[in-house]
Amino acid sequence: MSVIEQATRARTAAQVLATASRKAKDAGLTAMAVALAARTPEILEANGLDVAAAREQGTPESTVDRLALSESRLAGMADGLRQIAGLPDPVGEVVRGGTLPNGLQVRQLRVPFGVVGIIYEARPNVTADAAGLTLKSGNAVLLRGSGSAARSNAAIVAVLRDALVQAGLPADAVQLVDSATRDTVKELMRARGLVDVLIPRGGASLIRTVVEESSVPVIETGVGNCHLYVDESADLDMALTILLNAKVQRPSVCNAAESLLVHAAVADTFLPKALAALREQGVTVHGSPEVAAYSADVVAATEEDWGTEYLALELSARVVPTLDEAVAHIRRYGSGHSEAIITSSLPAANRFTAQVDAAAVLVNASTRFVDGGELGFGAEIGISTQKLHARGPMGLPELTSTKYVITGEGHTRP
């Protein structure tokens, strides 16, 4: 089936979902969770074929690990769906409302987008997460996963669609788009009017392509070149603890720190300790000459390093003369994701949070907190690094639009 046909079917399904009750949607989510558990063997069998094919093609083991499913990973996916069922329904929430002086009653309500397209890379758990979040928010979803996970995704989507039908919901609320050809990505990007929003999740080049070429509105997610700035007034023990947490606790994710900026006034005290601690944790530091002066282990940073999201045990580091220079550095090289300052000065905290232009700015806290789960959203469809519609971690409300409902008694405009 062509993407256009799939999108047309999705629109029809979306009409049903738009007015589905919370009870009906939650029953669908629960049925999906039950089905994933009950049909674990067939999903694992399909996944086994994907994993074997990936290994045969010499795929790096870290990528294979993201592709591979297990009983416990599937149980985790099912749990995720049950958690989504427990979240409040965003649809119907009154965002603004009131009665105008002329007596017109105005309400702005949350409504589903309609059809959401998600383009993502290897991890097949995204398939169930995205289906769950879009169903709860009343949207139909077109899932365009990676070719390397095609059999796994097909098995998961078959199970989810059967569960939807059992729960009395339209199967076409969840559809898998063919991943054998890049043409399907292009078709999604041109399906304006049929697809309401596209969310690319994955590597920087995938995201860039979608952002550049799509005529369907896009929510850009993910790239996080996150900085930690240690101010002259910082509690340096706190700074070290947060630095290690932000860099080392889970280096492969977008909210991990990638770059350290240290105020010159505390460089002598802070950097020797910090560099030793980073080395102990296996972190390679790419430093400016001032940083390199403190340790022979520091690799000379190139211009490219300042803009690099390592997603690994690597860190760029620079000494800055002032807070303003730290802000200017972040403005130049940051990706607008998450930026932290460690300081005990209130004016410094205020200037940093006001002047740094990012989805999230943190004071005396690890960048790793910028996450839908940590912020209490219960679930997350991605972290937006653009300014339109949603910025930062996106939960269920971010998967909705709004509609004005205006009620009168024969009102006409004079």
Next chain:
Amino acid sequence: MSVIEQATRARTAAQVLATASRKAKDAGLTAMAVALAARTPEILEANGLDVAAAREQGTPESTVDRLALSESRLAGMADGLRQIAGLPDPVGEVVRGGTLPNGLQVRQLRVPFGVVGIIYEARPNVTADAAGLTLKSGNAVLLRGSGSAARSNAAIVAVLRDALVQAGLPADAVQLVDSATRDTVKELMRARGLVDVLIPRGGASLIRTVVEESSVPVIETGVGNCHLYVDESADLDMALTILLNAKVQRPSVCNAAESLLVHAAVADTFLPKALAALREQGVTVHGSPEVAAYSADVVAATEEDWGTEYLALELSARVVPTLDEAVAHIRRYGSGHSEAIITSSLPAANRFTAQVDAAAVLVNASTRFVDGGELGFGAEIGISTQKLHARGPMGLPELTSTKYVITGEGHTRP
């Protein structure tokens, strides 16, 4: 100067505006209003050249009328700026906030986008309105007006920039982009990273081009193929009054009604009266055969008519057997702007408002109320017909993004 250079200057100005106080921004708006009044002669002189050139080229008089300024129109523009100064500042508003169980304090604040690009057609009053709204919301603006208004826009922007400098704000907060070539529109559309959002205002083809080709995020505005559905339970006197208001009160605007759907059960009673009243007001009706049966004046509607935004004293009209068929017709031909039902049935009102997918749905009220001024926003930058970010009339809050500010006391993620 190239668009890229202008956008780079705008980014620098935007840094100043982002942290400018309400007082400073309002002083800028007042200075702009004072300057427009004080320098009326030079603006009118420039406008006179544009108007003369337009007439020489045989421009239709209705377009010339939109281009022409006068003392009273300039006074209206100045008043608009003063009104914007009186509106609350959207920047800094806390959209969500609270303390997490771990003690982290989280606030989601409204912040300016940064640089907004506005691409618009002949009317030079948009120049001052857009400059005022973007200044108040802390954004720098790149204004790409019509070539036919180039001298008028240049004169207005020169006055506004001088006023900004007098008020201690950066002149580059308001810049006019060269309108002599279409290339500047293309450059704006490719300036992702420098321009945060583009808002096209004007005809359908301009909007379609920007939506299709821009890699900068776009807010689609304006096309309004608005329907009025007269339900079987409608108060037919009310229906007629609202129909005439929605069609005739100001036919050239996007929230005017363009299409009438009448339930078959009331067609015999309603349509003869409605067609006579419409004829009296000079409205040409393009009707289905059922409608044409009631009057020899009805022109046979073509398939094209159902999708046409006339913006004139013309109306398409059809008899529908059911409310569901009215909803299906609107789903097929509507532009997602404003759709009205006239009914005294609560279930019918509820079904219509739930099932019609549009920025605004009205019950027993004229579509003409879908307007930022009417809804009490104080000012409007356009009416969004897309679902991402803003839907319906856009006021000052819609010209902002948000930023999470997260404050801890050394918090790290376990």
